[in-house]
Amino acid sequence: MEIRIGIINAPREVSFESSESASDIEKTVGLALETGSMVVKLTDSKGKVFLIPTASIAYVEIGSDQSRRVGFVG
Template sequence: MDIRIGITNSPREINLESSQSSAEVEGIVIAALAADSKFFRLVDQKGNVYVVPVATFGYLEIGSEESRRVGFVA
């Protein structure tokens, strides 16, 4: 699934593909915000770790879990 994270005062977004479910990603972010944590951490499909500071966290966009089609559709 495609995940897009917005950072305040930054024109760029963090984009990653994750094998985690949308509910799991949402739960990680909500738990970090509710607990006043300094950061939260997500892992992409390749095993790369993204540590996002909560103080500059702007938004989270979670794409669909449906795989993309390749080729032409009639």
């Protein structure tokens, strides 16, 4: 699952792969924003932890659960 998080006033986005489902990530980010938490904590597929300040989040893009196709589409 590819995750992209846009940060306010930052030229680049935070992008990483996660082994969590799209619904789990959506719940985690949504709960952090609703409760007024200072940071949202996400973990990538390699075990790295990302602490992102909720006040700085511009957008969150969650990729689909489908794997990418390999080869040519005809």
